Amino acid sequence: MRTKIREIVKGIIKELFDEEVEFDIQHPPDEKMGDYSVNAPFLLANKLKKSPNDIAKTILDEIDSEIIESASQIKGFINFRIKKESWLEELTKSITPDYGNGNLGEGKKVLIEFVSANPTGPLTVAHARSAAYGDSLARVLESQSYNVDREYYINDSGNQIKNLGDSVRLKIEELKGKEIQYPPNTYQGEYIEQIAREVMDKNIEDYGEFAGDRILKTINETLKRLRIDFDEWVRESKIIKEGKVEAIITDLQKLKPNPLTEREGALWFTPGNRERVFRRSDGSWTYIVPDIAYHRFKFERGYDLLIDLLGPDHQDHVPELKKSLSLLGYPEEKLEVKIIQWVTLKRGEETVKMSKRQGSYITIDELVDEVGVDAARFFYLLRKSSVPMDFDLELAKEESERNPVYYVQYGHARISSLLELAEEKGYSIDSKENLLKLNKKEEWNLIKKIPEFTETLEDSARIRESHLLTHYLLDISKLYHNFYQNIRILDGNKDLIPQRLFLSNAVRNVIRKGLKLLGVSAPERM
RNA sequence: GCCCCUGUAGCUCAGUGGAUAGAGCACCGGUUUCCUAAACCGGAAGUCGUAAGUUCGAGUCUUACCAGGGGUACCA
Numbered sequence: 001m002r003t004k005i006r007e008i009v010k011g012i013i014k015e016l017f018d019e020e021v022e023f024d025i026q027h028p029p030d031e032k033m034g035d036y037s038v039n040a041p042f043l044l045a046n047k048l049k050k051s052p053n054d055i056a057k058t059i060l061d062e063i064d065s066e067i068i069e070s071a072s073q074i075k076g077f078i079n080f081r082i083k084k085e086s087w088l089e090e091l092t093k094s095i096t097p098d099y100g101n102g103n104l105g106e107g108k109k110v111l112i113e114f115v116s117a118n119p120t121g122p123l124t125v126a127h128a129r130s131a132a133y134g135d136s137l138a139r140v141l142e143s144q145s146y147n148v149d150r151e152y153y154i155n156d157s158g159n160q161i162k163n164l165g166d167s168v169r170l171k172i173e174e175l176k177g178k179e180i181q182y183p184p185n186t187y188q189g190e191y192i193e194q195i196a197r198e199v200m201d202k203n204i205e206d207y208g209e210f211a212g213d214r215i216l217k218t219i220n221e222t223l224k225r226l227r228i229d230f231d232e233w234v235r236e237s238k239i240i241k242e243g244k245v246e247a248i249i250t251d252l253q254k255l256k257p258n259p260l261t262e263r264e265g266a267l268w269f270t271p272g273n274r275e276r277v278f279r280r281s282d283g284s285w286t287y288i289v290p291d292i293a294y295h296r297f298k299f300e301r302g303y304d305l306l307i308d309l310l311g312p313d314h315q316d317h318v319p320e321l322k323k324s325l326s327l328l329g330y331p332e333e334k335l336e337v338k339i340i341q342w343v344t345l346k347r348g349e350e351t352v353k354m355s356k357r358q359g360s361y362i363t364i365d366e367l368v369d370e371v372g373v374d375a376a377r378f379f380y381l382l383r384k385s386s387v388p389m390d391f392d393l394e395l396a397k398e399e400s401e402r403n404p405v406y407y408v409q410y411g412h413a414r415i416s417s418l419l420e421l422a423e424e425k426g427y428s429i430d431s432k433e434n435l436l437k438l439n440k441k442e443e444w445n446l447i448k449k450i451p452e453f454t455e456t457l458e459d460s461a462r463i464r465e466s467h468l469l470t471h472y473l474l475d476i477s478k479l480y481h482n483f484y485q486n487i488r489i490l491d492g493n494k495d496l497i498p499q500r501l502f503l504s505n506a507v508r509n510v511i512r513k514g515l516k517l518l519g520v521s522a523p524e525r526m
Numbered sequence: 527g528c529c530c531c532u533g534u535a536g537c538u539c540a541g542u543g544g545a546u547a548g549a550g551c552a553c554c555g556g557u558u559u560c561c562u563a564a565a566c567c568g569g570a571a572g573u574c575g576u577a578a579g580u581u582c583g584a585g586u587c588u589u590a591c592c593a594g595g596g597g598u599a600c601c602a
Contacts, residue, residue, distance in 0.1 A: 031543055039544060041581065052582070075545065076582080118602075123588065153542070158602055184599085266600055274528080280600045287602045315530055316598050340530060383539075388595065390538090402562095404550075410564050418561055459542065471540060474549080485566040487559090492561095526564070 001090055001451040002036070002118070003177050004067055005080060009038050009064035012062045017048060034072065034079035035448065041076045086384060087444075088435045090451050095430060100453050100513055104461050105146030111298055112138050115223070119212040120164045121189055122363045123222050130340045131364075132380040134309050135228045137316065141515045144461040147176070149231040149303075153294060156212050157237040158287060163187065164215075167207025167402040171196035179246040190380050191215065219427060222364050227372060227519050233455060234297070236290050244293035245465045249278070251328055259327060269320060271327065288317045288401065292324050300328045308337045309466065310386075315339050337374040338464060343380075352393075371396050371403075374520045377407035381470045384489030404474055405520060408511060411477035413526040414484060415508040420524075422501050429501045438499050442483040446507055449476050453510045457517070473514045480507050 002025050023040035026468045041052035041059070048055060054072035063071050067086035072079050093099060114134030117127050138148045153353040155161075167186040171193055174180040182188060195211050204210050216233075223230070239245065251265070252260055259271040265281035278289050289379055298306050310318070318337050345352040345362055352362060368375055370393065379396070382404065383389050396403075419429050438447070456472040489500045 024542075024544080025543075026542090029547095033545085037545085077545070155602070160602060172542085243533070264600090268600095277600045282600085284600090286600065312530065312597055313602085314597090316528090319529085339530070342593090345570075379543095387539080388531065406564050407550095410562080414562055414565085421561060464541065472551085478549090481565055482567090484561085485563090488560070490561050526562080 001082065001086075002093065002455050005036050005038065006066050008063070009040055009059070009070070009078070010413055013040060013044070013058050016058060016062060017044065017423045019044060019047060021047075026396070028077070033074060034070075034081045036080045036082070038078045038080070039076075041073075042283060045076075084436060087447050087451075088438075091447055091503070091506055092432045092455070094450050095502075095509050097509070097513070099509060100143060100457050102144045102454065102458050102461075103200045104458055105141060108146055108304040109255040109302060110141060110146045110148045110305045110307060111301075111303045112141075112307045112309070113153055114190075115228075115297075115303075116155070117219065118155045118158075118160050118322065120160050120187055121215065122191060123219050125345055125362050125364060125367050126343050128367060128376060129343050129380045129385075129389070130224070130309050130311065131223060131226055131228055131464070132377045133385055135226075135338055136377070136381055136469075136518050137464055138305070139465075140457060140466050140469065142477075143457055143517060145460070146305075151232040151234060151298075154212075154216065154231045154233060154235045154237075155511050156209075156235050157240055157290075159185075161208040161212055163208075164211050165206060168194050168207040168211050169200065170198050170365060171250050172200045172284065175200060187408065191218075202381070225368060226364065226377070234294065235496040239293050239297060240288050241284075242328070244297060244374070245290050248289060248293045248324070248328070249295065251330055252324065255327055258322070258384065267323065271323050271374075274319065276317070286321060289471065291317070295321065295325055295335065297331065299325075304334065305396075306335045308335070310337060310342050312339055312342055336464070340385045343387065344390045345392070346390055346392040367393075374409070375405050377519050378408075378470065381466050384465050384467050406514065408473045408477045409523055410507060410514070410526055411480050411519070412511045412522045413524060415480070415504050415511075416524040418484075418489065418504060419508070424495075425490065425502055427504045428498055430496045431502060433498065435502065436482055437496055439502065440487060442486050443503060445479045445501070446476070446483055446503060449479055450506055450510055452476075453514065462471045469514055469517060473511060473518075476507060476510060480504075480511075 005025055006023075007251045009023065010020070013021065021040060021043045023038055023043055026035045026039075028034055041055040044050075044053045044273065048072055051078055053073070056076055059078060060071055060073055067083055069081040069083040072080070112134055115123070115127055115131050117123055123131070138150050141148050164187060167182075167188065170180050170182060170186060175193070175196055191212075196212055198214075199207065199210060209262050220230075238330070249260065252258070252269075259269045260278065261270045266277050267279035269276045269278050275288050276288065279285055295306065315337075322332050322335060322337075325335065364376075364516050371426070374394070379391075380389075422429055452472065452474075456468050459465050460468045483503075487500065487510050489504070490497060492500070515522045
């Protein structure tokens with residue numbers, strides 16, 4: 001619907017003024033003003049040296065479209081009222097499974113890297129947000145014709161893996177009866193003991209590597225449980241082994257001016273005001289260098305757009321990452337980094353301290369055991385990524401009955417049950433006949449809300465945030481509950497039964513599709 | 527020191543530079559002989575942290591400041 005209006009107004013502006021302008025299409029504050037509003041006159045006022053009012057009037061005179069009932073201008077806004085027939089035509093399209101899909105992405109290849117937790121312990125709820133967010137974003141982008149790959153980067157060669165190996169070794173000694181004093185950098189969770197028991201009698205050379213692989217396996221299982229499947233798993237060790245890290249240094253040193261400086265035995269990256277060590281005085285790389293090599297490897301695979309979802313602990317190195325990549329000739333705007341803010345875990349008033357090393361943390365598996373996959377995913381996708389959020393486990397349990405996810409799922413189940421009953425009674429639920437007979441406010445609220453689904457998906461994809469979709473689903477569910485409560489469908493006016501069933505069917509389709517894009521199930525009954 | 531995020535109703539939060547700032551929860555009051563009450567309807571609730579700037583127009587952008595949270599220094 002929005003697209004159609006854009007075309008109409010664009011055409012008129014082109015014809016009248018020979019101008020092109022990126023105007024906005026919104027919904028007026030009061031529905032009495034119309035269904036859609038366009039702000040183009042303001043944007044043209046400067047160029048044309050005319051008042052927005054006059055421009056609006058001129059444009060109004062040229063409007064002649066089959067879908068528009070009427071148009072008016074108020075204070076420079078052009079407001080449109082759409083013909084009932086056009087709304088209903090849109091409604092008839094909305095029962096197909098691919099309704100809402102768009103072409104914003106034009107088939108562009110996108111790589112989303114997310115979670116990428118070090119394989120030194122089970123995933124925590126802190127990762128769950130990024131997991132839910134990344135997967136849902138991928139689904140939304142896919143619906144808009146982006147070609148998306150999900151990738152997990154495995155940091156399997158740093159100090160942390162050494163520490164992991166040491167932790168296992170110490171645990172084995174402890175299990176054999178030795179008194180052990182654990183150094184501060186070791187991991188002490190229950191999983192360490194499990195792995196130690198498993199390997200203690202085997203002949204294994206590298207405990208760190210073995211433990212890392214074992215943990216990675218459980219991470220993957222947890223992700224699968226969250227309905228998340230990665231297309232690629234890329235190992236840092238492989239990037240290093242293939243010489244990609246040295247290549248970065250070599251290529252940066254070829255640049256003029258050379259952004260690398262040797263000082264005090266270390267190699268510094270000094271392209272501007274900020275400085276950062278790339279190679280320590282002991283000859284080892286700081287973690288950022290393999291990271292740069294990894295990102296170049298992403299570009300080399302031909303992606304049009306890279307999206308990184310990082311935790312706030314990684315934000316400090318983003319400027320250097322982007323800077324070095326752009327120095328190497330990769331356009332900065334093709335790398336979008338989104339910082340997913342932390343989740344603070346709470347039990348009632350008490351903050352749960354999260355420490356992998358000490359083994360005090362809540363895992364995703366535990367979270368899912370408590371609240372379920374649906375509630376967990378929906379909950380995370382209720383907020384935009386830049387807002388730090390509290391996750392109160394007590395509250396999540398206590399409120400699980402009132403959790404918004406149930407509100408939407410209940411709407412879906414309600415419609416499903418209604419349609420099932422209707423079909424038993426011999427009614428058609430997909431007859432497009434006589435929809436014009438619908439004339440109640442509750443019905444038209446829904447009819448006009450449905451095309452917003454398309455708009456919401458497009459907006460979500462554009463700003464890379466799926467909470468818009470979550471909120472949309474809550475809105476349309478509310479409108480449906482309102483409709484359902486106030487209008488008797490099967491016991492009401494016999495003439496309107498097929499039309500109301502058709503409308504219900506359309507709403508169900510949109511809710512089902514929306515939930516699917518969030519990775520939440522749409523139950524037939526509850 | 528440097529960097530990031532947040533500040534909107536009692537609470538939790540929406541709000542691609544547009545018109546009179548919105549929901550949910552909580553609170554108060556109603557609705558079930560009837561297709562799922564995990565529901566619906568009504569009510570009350572605001573100096574959008576402060577100040578300046580940018581412009582036709584600022585909750586939204588810029589700068590400074592205030593408050594809260596977090597990150598970081600040859601760990602990752």
